[in-house]
Amino acid sequence: MTPVSILAINGFGHLADLPCFKLKYAGASAVVSLYGGQVLSYKPKPDQETLWLSNLATWHNQQPIRGGIPICWPWFGPIAPQLMPQPQNSQQLELQPQFTNHGLVRNRLWQLEQQHCEQSGAQIQLSISVNDLPYYPGTIKLFLTITLNDTLRIRLNCDEDILQQAALHSYFKIRKLEQCKISPLPSQYQDSLSQQLVNTSSNTLQIDQEVDRIYHHTEPDIQLQKDRHSILISQEDHDATVVWNPWQEKCALLKDAKPRDYLNFVCIETARLALVAKPLALSQTISCP
Ligand SMILES: O=P(O)(O)OC[C@H]1O[C@H](O)[C@H](O)[C@@H](O)[C@@H]1O
Numbered sequence: 001m002t003p004v005s006i007l008a009i010n011g012f013g014h015l016a017d018l019p020c021f022k023l024k025y026a027g028a029s030a031v032v033s034l035y036g037g038q039v040l041s042y043k044p045k046p047d048q049e050t051l052w053l054s055n056l057a058t059w060h061n062q063q064p065i066r067g068g069i070p071i072c073w074p075w076f077g078p079i080a081p082q083l084m085p086q087p088q089n090s091q092q093l094e095l096q097p098q099f100t101n102h103g104l105v106r107n108r109l110w111q112l113e114q115q116h117c118e119q120s121g122a123q124i125q126l127s128i129s130v131n132d133l134p135y136y137p138g139t140i141k142l143f144l145t146i147t148l149n150d151t152l153r154i155r156l157n158c159d160e161d162i163l164q165q166a167a168l169h170s171y172f173k174i175r176k177l178e179q180c181k182i183s184p185l186p187s188q189y190q191d192s193l194s195q196q197l198v199n200t201s202s203n204t205l206q207i208d209q210e211v212d213r214i215y216h217h218t219e220p221d222i223q224l225q226k227d228r229h230s231i232l233i234s235q236e237d238h239d240a241t242v243v244w245n246p247w248q249e250k251c252a253l254l255k256d257a258k259p260r261d262y263l264n265f266v267c268i269e270t271a272r273l274a275l276v277a278k279p280l281a282l283s284q285t286i287s288c289p
Contacts, residue, residue: 002026004117006124012040018059021112023122023148030122030148033068035059037110037126037144040068042152044288050231052173052265056256064106066256067265069154069284072102072167073142074133076242077192082275083135083163097134102169104130105142113143121149136162155236155283167242167271168284170233174226177263181206181225182243190214207266210247214273216240224268234285235270242269 005024012020012031019034031041036059042050053067064070075083079099087093100107110126124146131139143157154168174180183204191198192212205211218241224231235241244267246254251262270284 002119004119004122006115006117006122013053014055015040015057015059015065019109021115021124023124023146025122025148025150028148028150028152030146030152032124032126032146033059033065034110034112034126036065036106036108037071037128038065038068038106039146039152039154040065042148042286044150044152048229048288049173050286050288052171052261054257054261056258058256059107062107063256064102066254067171069171070102070106070169071144071156072165072169072269072271073105073156073158073280074130074140074162074164074166075099075103076165076167076271076273077101079134080165080275083133085134099134102167103165104132110144121147123147133162151285151287153283153285156280158280161277161279163275163277164280165271165273165275166280166282167269167273168282169242169267169269170284170286171265171267172224172226172231173265175264176227177207177245177266179225179227180266181223182266182268183223183225184219185215185222185241185243186218188216190216205243207245210250211243211245213243214240214271215243216273222268224266229288232287232289233268233270234287236283237281238270238272240271240273242271243267244269 007022009020023030057066110128113125113127115124126144145155147153222233252259
């Protein structure tokens, strides 16, 4: 019999009082925070952390937690103009609220819907109801299902036919950035730094500068080759994969990371970016073969 458990814990690392759940399956474990519905740790083996979490991350004052797997929804990056309410006059324009980067749910409390411990895995489902979308008058319920067994699978569902973007913004922990390789990636990407479409001859990315790229129509499986281990990232219902590393200058500007932290992580984000009104069932599975 494989030992399987789910335990409610109060606080994780330096994030005191943070309401979390710890999932265990044989020697593997994962920690999920109710704040942000965010996976903070995934260890396929007791001493093998795959996710990076900033030592300066905080969850107070509505700060999103820097690290783990933040959930971006219903927009990615700055809000798209199509999702903004159109002001009818200058007074409404002045009163227009500021819309935060990456949507509305990474700095709110989610709720536990259900949990199961079975031989097939430890699974919890969280949900959040959002009634303040700027472009939709009703309440929308989102579900996040996290399953731990020989892999970790995160699935984000929204059954409504509304305009929605989403990303599972995973921060992968690395020790030697110069030895990391990400592949296979399409030969064309949208560079978010230059706003240009760029063509390359290689389908492998090695990071030696600031990178903020949207690769459209990526393969379902992407490999992150690290120093000692490689990680397989399997994606479903995505139309893009975003790769981000802030590098030295931008990292120094982040309030919730140390200046040299850009050497410790790379974000590989499974995303649905097309603004089409249809349900969402985005998932990312992390395996460490
Ligand atoms: O600082 P945040 O709002 O968490 O965003 C962190 C990063 O997320 C994504 O990877 C975007 O592509 C980047 O442009 C952004 O800088």
